[in-house]
Amino acid sequence: DGGITQSPKYLFRKEGQNVTLSCEQNLNHDAMYWYRQDPGQGLRLIYYSQIVNDFQKGDIAEGYSVSREKKESFPLTVTSAQKNPTAFYLCASSFGGGSYEQYFGPGTRLTVT
């Protein structure tokens, strides 16, 4: 089955620690995205990548980092510099180019205490 997987579903970390969230897709999509969602709010773009080895900052990139070494994978690191990291993180992918339909993974809920 083709799809997007995010792991783990729930993640707990202590303040001051970096944490990496996984996102993998087997849809042969070129573009991948990371969003943050806070309770009762919409989706805010953190980073996106349109091709392997390239990525761009979204609207709220501060305190986050990404890499895109493989087409299938787009991990997100939440660094200790992120002031309010507790949130629901969503990964998405699309064919890119002229195709704008993004397909989402199930999300990872990160809690930092």
Next chain:
Amino acid sequence: GQQLNQSPQSMFIQEGEDVSMNCTSSSIFNTWLWYKQDPGEGPVLLIALYKAGELTSNGRLTAQFGITRKDSFLNISASIPSDVGIYFCAGQLGGETSGSRLTFGEGTQLTVNP
């Protein structure tokens, strides 16, 4: 980033009623998408619209791409309890130079009372 104004923010309806929600912007969009999100899950794509004036249906759902390219609406007919969730509009800006990124509305929380 650009704002999409989505309304209403929330709706409480009885099972069987029809629902309408919309998104507006001061900017022109080339593509409109509608998603539904269940609690604790990722959004699921419901309908994609690519041409001004386009009207597309998916079962009980109907969406339209506004003729001015600055708005879109989603209608749900004969609502059922499993329609509960958050509905998001998303658009791809006209003249957008940042590739395939989308702008999202803030969502409409739908509650259906049996």
